Amino acid sequence: MIPRVLSIAGTDPTGGAGVQADLKSIAAQGGYGMAVVTALVAQNTRGVRAVHRPPDDFLRAQLDAVGDDVVVDAVKVGMLADADLVRTVHDWLAAHRPPVVVVDPVMVATSGDRLLDAEAVDALRELVRGVADLVTPNVPELAVLAGGPPATDWAGVLAQAREVAAGLGVRVLAKGGHLVDDPVVRDALVDPDGTVVETVGARVETPHTHGTGCSLSSAVATLRCARGSWPDAVAEATRWLRESVAAADDLHVGTGRGPVSHFAGLWARGGTETPPAAAEVTEGWWRETAPVRAAIDALPFVRALGDGSLDRRAFDDYVGQDALYLREFARALAAASATAPTAAEQAFWAAAAEGAVATELQLHGGFLPPAELFDATPGPALTAYVDHLLAAVARGSHEVLVAALLPCFWVYEDVGSRLLPQAHDGHPYAAWLRTYGDQAFAATTAEAVRLVGEAAARARPEVRERMRAAFAASVEHERRFFAAPLGAATTT
Numbered sequence: 001m002i003p004r005v006l007s008i009a010g011t012d013p014t015g016g017a018g019v020q021a022d023l024k025s026i027a028a029q030g031g032y033g034m035a036v037v038t039a040l041v042a043q044n045t046r047g048v049r050a051v052h053r054p055p056d057d058f059l060r061a062q063l064d065a066v067g068d069d070v071v072v073d074a075v076k077v078g079m080l081a082d083a084d085l086v087r088t089v090h091d092w093l094a095a096h097r098p099p100v101v102v103v104d105p106v107m108v109a110t111s112g113d114r115l116l117d118a119e120a121v122d123a124l125r126e127l128v129r130g131v132a133d134l135v136t137p138n139v140p141e142l143a144v145l146a147g148g149p150p151a152t153d154w155a156g157v158l159a160q161a162r163e164v165a166a167g168l169g170v171r172v173l174a175k176g177g178h179l180v181d182d183p184v185v186r187d188a189l190v191d192p193d194g195t196v197v198e199t200v201g202a203r204v205e206t207p208h209t210h211g212t213g214c215s216l217s218s219a220v221a222t223l224r225c226a227r228g229s230w231p232d233a234v235a236e237a238t239r240w241l242r243e244s245v246a247a248a249d250d251l252h253v254g255t256g257r258g259p260v261s262h263f264a265g266l267w268a269r270g271g272t273e274t275p276p277a278a279a280e281v282t283e284g285w286w287r288e289t290a291p292v293r294a295a296i297d298a299l300p301f302v303r304a305l306g307d308g309s310l311d312r313r314a315f316d317d318y319v320g321q322d323a324l325y326l327r328e329f330a331r332a333l334a335a336a337s338a339t340a341p342t343a344a345e346q347a348f349w350a351a352a353a354e355g356a357v358a359t360e361l362q363l364h365g366g367f368l369p370p371a372e373l374f375d376a377t378p379g380p381a382l383t384a385y386v387d388h389l390l391a392a393v394a395r396g397s398h399e400v401l402v403a404a405l406l407p408c409f410w411v412y413e414d415v416g417s418r419l420l421p422q423a424h425d426g427h428p429y430a431a432w433l434r435t436y437g438d439q440a441f442a443a444t445t446a447e448a449v450r451l452v453g454e455a456a457a458r459a460r461p462e463v464r465e466r467m468r469a470a471f472a473a474s475v476e477h478e479r480r481f482f483a484a485p486l487g488a489a490t491t492t
């Protein structure tokens with residue numbers, strides 16, 4: 001269930017605070033963010049220039065537009081500008097009673113500018129008392145709510161938080177971000193009954209904390225839906241916010257106190273790439289290897305194999321090398337089976353291993369005397385190809401290994417199906433053409449292409465790139481292997 005979270009707040013066109021920060025924060029916790037704008041604020045990382053407040057009935061129209069249509073799981077209330085706006089929001093919340101209401105009692109921006117006029121404080125206190133589940137004041141806001149001077153140390157913050165929690169009958173999340181002499185940042189969740197749950201974390205050395213209060217309150221509102229408990233929601237929200245503050249210096253937004261990087265953790269852990277479709281990946285690899293495949297088609301060996309004019313000694317040389325190849329290929333296929341992530345893939349690669357040593361070697365046994373089948377001296381093209389496959393086995397990545405194995409299917413199926421029309425009963429190599437031009441081999445190849453494509457689509461981008469390189473290298477090895485019998489192994 002994705003929590004539907006509504007921010008009722010002012011704007012920050014530079015995106016670091018207000019509804020813009022709220023929407024990022026809600027999304028970063030896995031919520032669906034919505035926003036009703038209480039004030040258009042011309043501000044940036046240096047300060048507030050002007051505030052444009054909507055008429056009360058227009059604010060109400062926005063709230064009703066959401067409430068009439070969407071089930072709201074949680075609300076975060078931010079900047080409310082003046083007492084009339086506070087009352088409009090209070091009335092709406094009282095009528096709708098969303099299950100989670102977090103109020104960030106925004107009074108002063110990080111830059112020092114006032115965002116709530118002085119007469120509105122009483123109305124805000126009433127809203128908190130009437131409809132809030134949690135209020136999240138910073139040190140100066142806590143002092144205003146308590147009606148005392150700002151605390152100068154953590155003990156003073158806790159005392160005022162207890163007073164406000166008991167007095168207004170609301171949970172207070174007191175924030176120690178402003179106690180800058182403290183080497184750690186403390187937050188305390190204080191219940192009306194005086195129970196305190198503290199979270200403590202390292203203070204990040206950065207001036208870029210614009211919008212931390214907005215971001216924290218929306219994160220807690222969202223996480224309260226998912227986690228079911230206030231202490232768990234606060235613990236996760238502060239952990240996330242610390243990570244986002246720690247990455248703030250990377251953003252380079254504005255010349256004042258810049259915003260935090262709301263998605264830094266997601267980007268680092270999940271990346272920003274949308275996985276490609278399986279077929280898109282393998283089609284890309286196929287296209288990229290077109291020149292090498294064209295060179296294979298143009299090889300005298302391949303042309304003569306197709307029209308039957310190939311010298312028998314050259315073909316026997318090829319079969320002798322290929323018999324040796326098939327046994328190593330089958331070992332690599334067995335390794336692919338052993339490392340397969342699913343039972344279906346395990347079975348596919350095991351069956352392919354069996355096919356390589358049974359069906360394909362049987363074909364070769366029809367050309368060479370069985371006693372001599374494995375007597376050839378391994379040539380350089382064979383050795384290079386097999387070493388490439390066995391290196392992929394040794395490196396241990398199933399994905400890279402199957403990408404390296406794929407051309408052994410795909411190139412043969414491609415060449416075989418295009419040479420097949422030349423086969424006839426008197427053709428000396430008809431058995432070869434019919435094995436690789438066969439429907440059954442095409443079906444196996446299509447399945448291999450599909451499985452490797454899906455493995456590539458699932459893989460991290462770095463792994464996918466290694467797969468691409470392993471595939472391309474194998475296509476080139478196929479070319480050299482076909483070129484070797486007629487002595488052209490080293491030309492390109």
Ligand SMILES: Nc1ncnc2c1ncn2[C@@H]1O[C@H](COP(=O)(O)OP(=O)(O)OP(=O)(O)O)[C@@H](O)[C@H]1O
Nearest residue numbers: 110138175176177178203204209210211212213214
């Ligand atoms: N330098 C910092 N290092 C780590 N965490 C921080 C830092 N500054 C703020 N935080 C986190 O952000 C939370 C809110 O900070 P703060 O107390 O400054 O709120 P605020 O004044 O309401 O924020 P703002 O007005 O900038 O939106 C803190 O409780 C803490 O969890």
Ligand SMILES: Cc1ncc(CO)c(N)n1
Nearest residue numbers: 010011017018079109110
């Ligand atoms: C709109 C808005 N809300 C809250 C804050 C507090 O950072 C801000 N600067 N702007």
